[in-house]
Amino acid sequence: MDFDAMRERIRTGKGFIAALDQSGGSSPKALKLYGVEEDRYASEEEMFDLIHAMRERIVTSDAFTGDRVIGAILFEQTMDRTFDGRPAPEYLWKEKGIVPFLKVDKGLEEAGGGVQMMKDMGDLEGLLGRARDAGVFGTKMRSVIGGAGREGIARNVAQQFEVGERIRAAGLVPILEPEVTITIPDKAEAEAMLREEIERALDALPEGAEVMLKLSLPSEDGFYADLIRHPKVLRVVALSGGYARDEANALLARNPGMIASFSRGLTEGLTDGMDDAAFDAALGRALDDIAAASAA
Template identity: 55%
Template sequence: MDPLEHAKMMKKMCHADGFIAALDQSGGSTPGALRLYGIKDDEYEVGEDSMFDQVHKMRTRIMTSPKFDGDRILGAILFEDTMNRKIEGLPTAEYLWKKKSIVPFLKVDKGLEPEKDGVQLMKPIPNLNELCDAALAHNNLGTKMRSVINSADQSGIKQIVEQQFEFGKKIMAKGLIPILEPEVNIKAPDKSECEAILRAELHENLKLLREDQKLMFKLTLPDVDDLYETLLDHPNVVRIVALSGGYSRAEACALLERQHGIVGSFSRALTEGLRNDLSDEEFDTMLDTSIGEIFDASKANPIKKDFHSHK
């Protein structure tokens, strides 16, 4: 990536108001996303090109909407298939940055392992180097990868965080900003305890980073307000974003408003109410409402941290 463009992206990610749009549903979650959008299962072949054609049409409609712009949206997380396609004749990531001033990120994980020790680790990512090279070639600022915590098992949560940082260091070595997403399941019966253990493990692993290794966290909205505020003060942390995790948009925004310095990175909560059969005017109005609510919640409690240390 051109150093000047990288600097512009970093400046936006560190200083601007807004949130990150999560448009990275992968093969496993795509049918559900299409159903919510009003595309029935019998309208495509699951796992085949026809399915990805349908979801790209949906994402294209979102990204080309005049309401989807860099004034309120900091960045967008893309599925690999989306990155490899085009919007209005431009590669998707290039379209987002050049036409919308939205910083692109690439989802790189391959899904989840079966649950063990109360968590679901990420599956191996054998082509991580190639994915990072592709992300750079398409001018993405960084990557994102997700694993899930289902119960407050100290050993399991330690494994989750260590795996996230292990992959994260490889991604940082490529010159990318990784978004580490150790999601806490909002239905976990001991969610608060999960989050307390997670915060401690994140701090422990941050101690092992060099000064030049920068990353972001994508975390479940916590039960205890401002639980992750101490992480914002760490010099290696560019920004913290929150996932909606199955909460409705209203619920997610209400929780987000109480977190100082954290902005949204919503998927289902962003696309809630968007349907294939809406007219363009209806679609844009619905999307404008969604973006407005998430934007307002993201800047409800201004950033306390001085991000000027991040170049």
């Protein structure tokens, strides 16, 4: 694996990270937005075939280029499949110059204490070994913060960093994603607690350790500037979190140093029924707009 070259691409590259990691729970909604209704598939296998076809169409489009996209987060099944006949991580890096990441979480526990923790990940080390062998550079895992409760946020961040250390031990770079729900009334207070807990956890990491952070777009412009500058943070990326693309881009542009890692914001407006010319044009506009907001 070209680890050092990939790290430099993520550290200094201009553009954003595409989130192409819809899982079993989010795929039906993603397909519906893409114009594929549930009557088009009769099993989970058929559903995953359709979502992979959508991802492959995006990734292999001439519009999807390394001058705007520096990384892509894949679902486990996507890592194990192909783009244009080549293993998906290999295609991204060798054909497009795009760094591959892998979603490793297995979903969320029920809400408790104002947060949703990550479920047990089973044989995580086995998955990390397969990812490393496939040429994957890093991972992503999501948990959720639903209120400004210090104890819950501290537990949430601690879990992210504990699993992150297992990922680093496997030779990969973790993207830690403690998502703050954008609709909660005490979002700003939750973000303040989150930032404090992240700073504490970063300072406790061993010298030379690096992680990435994927955070909700903050209520206060520039709120995560200290995290962006932290020597143990390779990059801070933003999730769209339910915002429409234009609103997410506008918020992102007010946070210099953050770059996008959008999923819904990336695929908004793309449909299965588009011909290739219309699809590529719509995708190109989306990529241009997100890359421009990431460069602000």
